[in-house]
Amino acid sequence: MNIKSQQPLVSIVSVNYDQPEVTCEMLASLEKVTYPNFETLIVDNASPTKSPNIIKEKYPEIQLIISKKNLGFAGGNNIALKQAKGDYVLLLNNDTEVKPDFLESLVELMESDKKIGIVSSKILYFYEDNVIQYAGASPINPITSRGSHYGYKEIDNGQLDEVTETAYPHGACMMIRKSVLEELGLLYEGYFLYYEELDFAERVKRAGYKIYFQPNSSILHKESISTGKNSPLKTYYMNRNRLLFVRRNSSGITLFLGVIYFFLIPLLKNTIKYLFVKKHLSALYRGVAWNIRNFNINKNQQL
Numbered sequence: 014m015n016i017k018s019q020q021p022l023v024s025i026v027s028v029n030y031d032q033p034e035v036t037c038e039m040l041a042s043l044e045k046v047t048y049p050n051f052e053t054l055i056v057d058n059a060s061p062t063k064s065p066n067i068i069k070e071k072y073p074e075i076q077l078i079i080s081k082k083n084l085g086f087a088g089g090n091n092i093a094l095k096q097a098k099g100d101y102v103l104l105l106n107n108d109t110e111v112k113p114d115f116l117e118s119l120v121e122l123m124e125s126d127k128k129i130g131i132v133s134s135k136i137l138y139f140y141e142d143n144v145i146q147y148a149g150a151s152p153i154n155p156i157t158s159r160g161s162h163y164g165y166k167e168i169d170n171g172q173l174d175e176v177t178e179t180a181y182p183h184g185a186c187m188m189i190r191k192s193v194l195e196e197l198g199l200l201y202e203g204y205f206l207y208y209e210e211l212d213f214a215e216r217v218k219r220a221g222y223k224i225y226f227q228p229n230s231s232i233l234h235k236e237s238i239s240t241g242k243n244s245p246l247k248t249y250y251m252n253r254n255r256l257l258f259v260r261r262n263s264s265g266i267t268l269f270l271g272v273i274y275f276f277l278i279p280l281l282k283n284t285i286k287y288l289f290v291k292k293h294l295s296a297l298y299r300g301v302a303w304n305i306r307n308f309n310i311n312k313n314q315q316l
Contacts, residue, residue: 020048020049020050020120021050021099021100021101021120021123021124022050022051022052022098022099022100022101023048023050023051023052023099023100023101023102023103023116023120023188024051024052024053024054024093024097024098024099024101024102024103024191025043025051025052025053025054025103025105026054026056026090026093026094026097026102026103026104026105027039027053027054027055027056027104027105027106027107028055028056028057028058028086028089028090028093028106028107029055029056029057029058029060029065029068029107030057030058030059030060030083030089031060031061031062031063032060032063032107032108033060033063033064033065033066033067033068034067035107035108035235036055036065036068036107037067037068037071037072038110039105039106039107039108039109039110039111040053040055040068040071040072040075041110042109042110042111043111044072045113046111046113046114046115046116047113047114047116047117048114048116048117048120051099051103051116052076052097052098052099053072053074053075053076054075054076054078054093054096054097055068055075055076055077055078055093055107056078056079056080056089056090056092056093057077057078057079057080058080058083058084058085058088058089059079059080059081059082059083059084065077065079076093076096078092078093078096080092084202085202085204085205085206086184086200086204086205086206086207086209087199087200087201087202087204087205087209088202088205090104090200091199091200091202094194094199094200095199097191099191100190100191101119101120101123101188101189101190101191102188102189102191102194103116103119103186103187103188103189104184104186104187104188104189104210105185105186105232106184106185106186106234108139108185108234108235108236109139109185109186109232109233109234109235110139110232110233110235111186111232111233112230112231112232114230115134115230115231115232116230117230118227118229118230119132119134119188119227119230120188122176122225122227123188123190126223127190128221128222128223129190129222129223129224129225130189130190130193130217130220130222130223130224131182131187131188131189131190131193131213131214131217131222131224131225132182132187132188132224132225132226132227133147133149133179133182133183133186133187133188133224133225133226133227134183134186134227134230134231134232135147135148135169135173135226135227135228135230135231135232136148136183136185136186136231136232136233136234137169137231137232137233137234138233138234138236139233139234139235139236140235143168143169144166144167144168144169145162145164145165145166145167145168145169145173146162146165146166146183146234146236147162147163147164147165147183147185148162148163148164148169148173148226148228149162149163149164149173149177149179149180149226150162150163150179150180150181150182150183150226151163151180152180153180153181153211155259155262155263155267155271156267156270156271156274157271157274157278158255158256158258158259158271158274158275160180160181162183163179163226173228174228174229175228176225176226176227176228176229177225177226178223178224178225178226179224179225179226180214180224181210181211181214181224182210182214182224183210184209184210185232185234185236186232186234187210190222193217193220193222196220197213197216197217197220200212200213201213201261203257204250204254204257204258205250206246206247206250206254207247207250207251207254208254208255208257208258211258212258212261212262215261215262245292245293245295245296246296248283248287248293248296248297248300249296249297249299249300250300251300252279252280252283252296252297252300252301253299253300253301253303253304254300255275255279256272256275256300256301256304257304259271259272259275260272260304280297280301283297284297
């Protein structure tokens with residue numbers, strides 16, 4: 014019997030935005046993957062200057078989908094999710110490179126328990142030697158909206174090599190059970206950038222599914238190539254979406270305290286931080302103003 018047909022199909026989905034060379038580096042690493050049954054879908058998110066055609070020319074076997082509009086992380090992925098045929102869908106950032114055996118253990122963990130909705134790999138920094146970015150995540154405090162990644166900036170000496178249930182996946186590499194997507198719907202597109210995987214994880218947990226960290230699968234992450242590590246764009250969306258996440262995923266007194274905390278602590282702290290950096294200060298307050306204008310968004314609203 015064909016080994017490929019015996020294995021669940023995995024749909025690997027990635028979004029390209031003006032980075033065809035980076036995306037091709039990711040695809041080059043996928044060519045070495047040992048798992049026998051996967052398809053690859055790349056969505057070009059209306060790249061303004063660099064044509065994505067080189068991606069298809071170098072890798073004709075992949076499905077290249079061209080979006081006429083930049084729909085952000087969630088919107089771009091959602092285009093491909095509607096076409097993905099896999100039993101499992103793997104959202105993979107285009108600024109990553111994978112280990113050849115990274116898929117097998119993700120699929121095995123998913124196959125072991127139908128109540129597992131999401132699994133994330135161990136993520137190491139590409140430009141640092143054996144340094145962890147993500148090895149599972151702590152719960153996010155509902156008042157402060159802060160959490161942390163286990164192992165963050167630690168040298169990987171195997172100290173976090175146990176398969177564990179975790180609070181949140183990492184959006185750079187997260188495998189989702191296709192039936193969970195069909196049950197709960199696609200990613201919420203209102204964030205545009207950042208917090209999408211955290212919001213989706215909340216929906217997954219509310220529906221009774223579990224999220225796991227699989228250390229036997231690892232990838233390398235180049236991190237923030239699209240937006241820049243310290244760009245005003247990142248400042249805008251990180252602050253806008255932090256408050257939006259609180260509003261969508263809290264209620265009652267918890268929501269009230271979370272909003273009050275945001276205005277009293279992080280907003281004041283960041284105002285001081287950016288006081289003499291006009292672009293970032295403007296981005297910060299535009300993010301706050303967006304929430305005020307769109308105050309009616311709630312946890313039940315999907316796009």
